[in-house]
Amino acid sequence: MDAPMSEPGPLTDLVKALRALPGVGVRTARRMAYHLLQNDPQAARALSRALSDAIEGLVHCERCNGFSQTPICVVCSDSGRDQSLLCIVETPSDQNSIEATHNYLGLYYILMGRIAPLEGVGAQELNLKRLLDRVSDGRVEEVILATNFTSEGETTAHYLGEALRARGLKVSRLARGVPAGSELEYVDAGTVAWAMMERKPA
């Protein structure tokens, strides 16, 4: 249902703004708007504040590319971590999946995406030059490719494997304990831990 002329502007604007959320169409946006305004204005205020705080307060970590409140994030700043190991993941959720195993003590690089030629996302769009700079710090010895076991994730792993080996780095891939076709985020911690331990040269 389109907005009629009589709908108040702030409501029309809110519905439009909610549609920027991934997977939210106009009907869902409208229901979200009515729900917040009618039943939970406090949650609407909290969401408004959380959005602006996150936008103003977060930057990309200079080392791992993840979201951070400081130029170098808490993980990258942790001197107790093994500086010679770098695990490459697609998203912060994937990093969370690996952290949840409490079994990996190296560092990360978060691609914030993956190579997807059909969507026009190549090495340049992913800013992979930044990753290649990162691995050239003289301390990284092994890179673990932990992109998803989807077709885009495998393409990305293949591309990165070639580029990183060409720089003389040891490159490994998570073991295929992860069911083919699935995404890391949806795999239980035990399986991820096992795949991490069983990683093989790529």
Add this chain to the structure above:
Amino acid sequence: MDAPMSEPGPLTDLVKALRALPGVGVRTARRMAYHLLQNDPQAARALSRALSDAIEGLVHCERCNGFSQTPICVVCSDSGRDQSLLCIVETPSDQNSIEATHNYLGLYYILMGRIAPLEGVGAQELNLKRLLDRVSDGRVEEVILATNFTSEGETTAHYLGEALRARGLKVSRLARGVPAGSELEYVDAGTVAWAMMERKPA
């Protein structure tokens, strides 16, 4: 995936705030947060502003209970509308559905819900006293019950029909052109227009 200790606070807060949206679980909230921060910070800013503008700028219209920027909304303020006809709907979306027929020129009352005993929503929770005050303005002659043709909508129509008839008002119900069990919001304008014209004494 729960947030690890290493996740920056503003990101954890944003994920938590997004979960207040109806139908949004933690995984979806996390994807929404990453998407906004990574790909569309401008949309995040716009959503933040739209939420606070809507919360600060909208009130419930004193006459129809709908969302409005002014104490009396533009529909209720329109002297060209038939003041003797009052159509009762569950939500602003349902009002939009009827407006879209360009066939109804009376006024509205928006319940912002429906009687749902199983959810603990009765006449009091819906503030039906306010509706009964509204219809006692001396100008309303006929009330059209346009609640949904669901079991809660029918219960609400039945309850309202009795209360309104007891006050000497003529009460009608949308004709059953609307398929039983369906919700107004999902019915095409032609069907709604037909059901409006064929309305019967209730």
